[in-house]
Amino acid sequence: MIFNKNNKLRVFEGFAGYGGASFALKKLKKIHPKFEYEVVGYSEFDAFASKLFDENHKKADGTLIKNWGDITTIKPAELPDFDLFTGGFPCQPFSSAGMQKGFDDPYGRGTLFHHIIRICEVKKPKYILIENVKGLNAKKFEQTRQLMREMLRDIGYVSDKANSQENPLAAAILNSKDYGIPQNRERIWMFAKYGGLPYGFNIVPPKRPSEARIGDFLDPEGFVPKEMYLSHAQIEHLKIKHNIPNFYVDKPLCLDIYNKKIKKDGFSITITQPEHNSLRIIEAHKDKEVVRKMSITEQFRLMGLEGLEGVGRDIDIVFAGHSYTQLSKRAGNGWDVNLVTILLEHIFKQL
Numbered sequence: 001m002i003f004n005k006n007n008k009l010r011v012f013e014g015f016a017g018y019g020g021a022s023f024a025l026k027k028l029k030k031i032h033p034k035f036e037y038e039v040v041g042y043s044e045f046d047a048f049a050s051k052l053f054d055e056n057h058k059k060a061d062g063t064l065i066k067n068w069g070d071i072t073t074i075k076p077a078e079l080p081d082f083d084l085f086t087g088g089f090p091c092q093p094f095s096s097a098g099m100q101k102g103f104d105d106p107y108g109r110g111t112l113f114h115h116i117i118r119i120c121e122v123k124k125p126k127y128i129l130i131e132n133v134k135g136l137n138a139k140k141f142e143q144t145r146q147l148m149r150e151m152l153r154d155i156g157y158v159s160d161k162a163n164s165q166e167n168p169l170a171a172a173i174l175n176s177k178d179y180g181i182p183q184n185r186e187r188i189w190m191f192a193k194y195g196g197l198p199y200g201f202n203i204v205p206p207k208r209p210s211e212a213r214i215g216d217f218l219d220p221e222g223f224v225p226k227e228m229y230l231s232h233a234q235i236e237h238l239k240i241k242h243n244i245p246n247f248y249v250d251k252p253l254c255l256d257i258y259n260k261k262i263k264k265d266g267f268s269i270t271i272t273q274p275e276h277n278s279l280r281i282i283e284a285h286k287d288k289e290v291v292r293k294m295s296i297t298e299q300f301r302l303m304g305l306e307g308l309e310g311v312g313r314d315i316d317i318v319f320a321g322h323s324y325t326q327l328s329k330r331a332g333n334g335w336d337v338n339l340v341t342i343l344l345e346h347i348f349k350q351l
Helices: 020-031 047-056 109-123 139-154 232-242 296-301 324-333 337-349
Strands: 009-014 037-042 084-087 127-133 170-175 186-193 253-256 261-263 279-283 290-292
Touching (some): 009 020, 009 109, 020 037, 020 047, 020 337, 047 324, 084 109, 109 139, 232 290
Parallel strands (some): 009 037, 084 127
Antiparallel strands (some): 170 186, 253 279
16 A cells, blocks of 8 residues: 555545545554555434534544534635545436436536536545446436536646546446345446546456355344334235245345345345335245344345444444434445455555
């Protein structure tokens, strides 16, 4: 790693949520103890997400990292200097679960990339790492992607601004299930470097296949809250509504309600916000059909974080008494910390 105690990586985390980048940096430091970084600030306008971030991420002296709030109101010149901007800017304009309006989104969410540019034009961080749903890579958003590249070129993220063929943005769709987490979660990851990407730069880390499946990521028996379980009547309703004969399985599997089928491959469908939640867990029992919602600790485990206390595991995240709904929103909108850790390590090795 090129960052050490004499040259810390200074990070600003935009659209922070629960701090996916901050969690990944912590994990990266465990892998590379000499790697040093500092989160100098973050931006998050949701009060619940901000509280969860504050509970889990602190300065070295234990005080809170400053939340600069709504990114649209930030005055870039007032921000501390930083080397890396990270952010999963809102995905609704490009998501199949949203309206797919792109930069024409009537709620203005599609324009939030402009605020990333507005900040980076002034602060000129060495690196930008951003993420969105794979829908951004659709043909209908090619003009959007081209505009993003042009804006990055204009503010110096190429070696030659006059060269319209130089691509300032390395991008790839990565799937969590290819990197050790049994969740089918495809996201487009994008990286830019001030002054241009190194020759031959490749954003795609080598895949890390794993034999782990969803059953390996569930809470131990007795730790799943009782309210997660569906009643007999609810299970019977599911069978009729989705034309599923029964829920007897040999191993725990995922029920994909949206596509009305049991996923037999052992992977979870994408964790989403509660209003889009179409995931149920089918437990393996010989004598009864058991279907339930996924617990909070299971959702976050599939996002690369351990939060279940009382079973002797190292805890990565504390939930600070937040509700099931609020925590499910955070998980659905968050970054797979396992994948981000692998991605950051892969990127820095090339720099």
